[in-house]
Amino acid sequence: MITCDHHIHSSISPDGKASMEEMCEAAIGKGMKEVAFTDHYECYYGGIRGRYFDRDYLKRYFRELEKCRQKYDGRLVIRAGVELGQSHLDNSEAEMVRGFPFDYILGSVHKLGNVDLAWIRLTDKNVQGIADTYYAEMERLSMYGIYDCLGHLDYIKKHCARCGVPYEEERYFGIMEKILRNVICRGKGIEVNTACMGTVLEETMPDMPVLKLYRELGGKIVKTGSDAHTPERIGYGFEKAEERIKRSLILVSDLNE
Template sequence: MTMFFDSHIHTSFSADSEMRAEEALARAEEQGIGLVFTEHLDYDYPSAGKEQFIFDPEAYWTAYEPLRAAGNLSLGVEMGMMASARKKNAAFVQRVPFDFVLGSIHFLECKDLYYPETFAGREKAEMYHEYFIVMRDEIYAHPFIDALAHIDYIARNATFAHPEISYGDFADDIDAVLRALIETDTVIEINTRRLSAPRGIKELAPVCRRYRELGGHYVTIGSDAHVPQGIGRNYDRARELAHAFDLTVVTFRERKMQICEA
């Protein structure tokens, strides 16, 4: 057993963060939690000419391994899952002894779900269906990931009037994703980004319940912080959500699951 960990944090090794490890750790210590750094690795990032979401794992290890020794920091990677990147992703995790590998879907048809233009001219039902199918396929194709990040990522920047991944509207698709997780021994992350609003909790609750019904037991909790103020945000809400559905909060160290306890 270990302390509670915020298992999704970006620092300056991620192209879109300038956070220093020391300031992240100071903020975590104030809250009595540990951290897992999960720097962005998105091979074949589609937007040519923009920043590259790739980092040097050896430099990462050299920089942060001394900080890792105390036990309240683990070192991971957030890996963009895409058909063209499968082999490169598998090779990348062998380069240093990562504690944790988090898998994400950030792109659809090679378009970045971060940008509003990705949603232009698309119809929500078919687009979200495609998102979940890709997610399911990439979970099976990446059996080496430990957890799936932000199942509701598509809702963050979608331009639809109702961007949520409402379980009732996508039950078969979401079930297929959850079954893929359970069959591959992959846990699900409760990403705390969308838990500031009651709506975010309401939409994620049935996903947690269904994950448990299908045989899931464990979740990681991640704030996806890119700045110190984001660390641990809504952590208690995520923990309550997990406990409401009989799910156990875990983190990973040396790729092994650790149960978190107060």
């Protein structure tokens, strides 16, 4: 059983719903040995800075994390993580974040032209253009961005499911291969994210076809993340994630290292 959840959010994050302490208690209750708090830090296009994200925000995060590390010492390994959105768009912001003592940087694309994907209503007409733009951003992130692992690689799939629009996975294999080659070349990894499960789609992000491709290209570094914003979602769907990781022939010994 996978006992590391490397993608959880606390209420320090603008969208988190529970304190770090509550999340730690739940993680221990679910038999987790290790978690990474990957609260959001978003970078923007065109020199725009997020109102919410600055040094004080990161300092607040580390103060809370330190309290939890002391409180749960010997019971739960707590990694300092950050989910760094679109780091390729603003090098100085991304470098500032990297200056803090993070153990783990999860690189994601949430925004296209500063518009959050969650705010976009996908339709049969616009889905291809938006998915192409999403993958072009992901490719740039994979190439020049700051990250240890790429987060929810095919995140657009979640939004297709949310809007009831079909996601044509094969259409994006070409660019997916380029992204995965960049990841492998740079010695980085990917995550298997279970946020869709029990919500919009019974699949991991990414699922088997991409995991197999990653393995065939020589990819080994994989982390599992529930993307929990609430205590009950910690470790959600991890049995299915583990089964997929094994089926794609990624060695369990490579998992979460």
